[in-house]
Ligand SMILES: CC(=O)N[C@H]1[C@@H](OP(=O)(O)O)O[C@H](CO)[C@@H](O)[C@@H]1O
């Protein structure tokens with residue numbers, strides 16, 4: 001590394017000393033902490049982003065400042081890779097090391113070592129390019145400045161500030177730029193609205209949709225998603241969307257609102273009341289990469305009927321499967337129609353067991369990965385069509401390039417032979433879905449439009465949708481332990497292989513409950529062990545979760561140490 005670059009890094013990083021006595025980790029979703037602790041971390045992630053871009057032949061890298069559904073005083077930072085997906089896992093340990101380097105000298109040493117090891121061309125022909133985005137948190141502005149300083153500490157690196165955007169918007173823009181297609185926010189809105197319109201135009205003529213089902217009310221978590229949806233909805237025909245908790249009416253980000261709150265607490269978010277009984281409603285999270293639906297069942301209670309990520313996944317799977325079977329139906333003799341696209345559905349152990357049963361009964365291939373979008377996305381990308389969702393509402397549908405090419409050529413062929421046939425409509429629907437649904441990452445806005453289009457296509461109310469299957473009662477608990485890393489899991493986190501004996505004890509408890517299932521794992525975002533249990537009744541699920549939490553405490557808790 002050249003002398004000038006070294007001294008530049010030393011002097012620049014001296015302005016961003018790391019916080020004392022805190023160890024930060026890149027975790028399941030980047031770095032997250034109280035915003036006051038993050039100046040140095042975000043600065044250093046700026047450096048990492050620039051290096052990552054250089055490593056990837058100067059492709060565009062994304063740097064997003066958000067703490068998603070955390071409280072407003074927290075913030076965080078994460079990286080989007082050139083594909084628009086999450087930062088390569090291979091770089092996470094470097095991110096950890098950078099964030100925790102105690103002094104400018106240590107930091108410089110780490111960078112020199114890593115640049116050599118990874119063969120990063122610091123003096124290459126093209127500069128590093130980084131797209132920056134942030135959510136609506138007040139701390140975002142100064143953290144953005146820290147990120148810019150980090151980026152410019154790598155000589156020649158270019159930062160492009162996209163302003164306040166949703167996390168999935170930034171990922172989408174990174175992907176689009178690297179593909180060399182139009183990549184502005186307006187392009188994003190135009191792609192979503194035109195592919196939505198395309199799906200609406202292809203709704204079968206017999207499909208009936210009740211007048212009362214037209215209205216959709218969306219809880220924007222007082223964050224960026226509500227703001228953006230206000231813009232997007234003006235570009236949409238045939239949808240009556242009312243946005244609440246858009247952040248303009250004085251509400252606090254994620255406080256008693258948003259997808260995380262609604263999914264975990266199963267109660268109405270602020271801004272909703274007994275007047276909303278029966279209305280189809282949806283909640284976004286603080287950076288709009290999660291989406292859940294719900295309805296208020298009665299005036300007398302604050303409980304909601306939740307339609308979670310598993311059910312959104314099921315709706316998508318039913319629709320996609322229907323289109324594929326239309327495609328396969330008739331016997332064209334051309335070679336092209338023999339292509340058998342592989343459809344895969346990816347879940348985690350938190351998926352409600354009833355959803356997995358339902359999907360398997362549909363004849364679908366269902367696979368499991370550990371928690372964390374990076375694992376789900378990676379698995380989904382192995383299929384021609386991979387649909388993945390976490391129960392909490394993060395998910396999307398990814399299409400392989402070869403399948404999209406096949407669809408395009410199918411469309412051309414069918415246009416010349418049987419234009420307007422059912423087959424061609426199915427092809428056009430699948431192509432529209434691939435443009436509507438964010439190919440980079442789970443996206444609440446694009447997910448919402450796809451749900452709306454499919455419900456209209458099917459002529460389904462939110463009740464009809466809910467009835468696809470009945471959720472098994474479940475319970476999630478958190479247990480504080482001395483050291484959460486002493487729990488080690490296998491088989492997509494369904495089995496605890498350490499500490500010895502704990503899985504046998506969990507099995508013995510679980511066996512006492514009809515339809516019982518329970519597992520434990522260390523959280524990647526909080527310092528806790530998570531306990532999940534489901535069983536045939538809510539009381540049984542609660543009781544199983546409590547017993548397993550006690551086991552965790554006995555094996556690992558403060559009381560046993
Ligand atoms: C049970 C649960 O909802 N876990 C969440 C949570 O991860 P943990 O590793 O469980 O803390 O945050 C992740 C990032 O947002 C999300 O991907 C994941 O689904």
Ligand SMILES: [Mg+2]
Nearest residue numbers: 068285287289
């Ligand atoms: Mg989020």
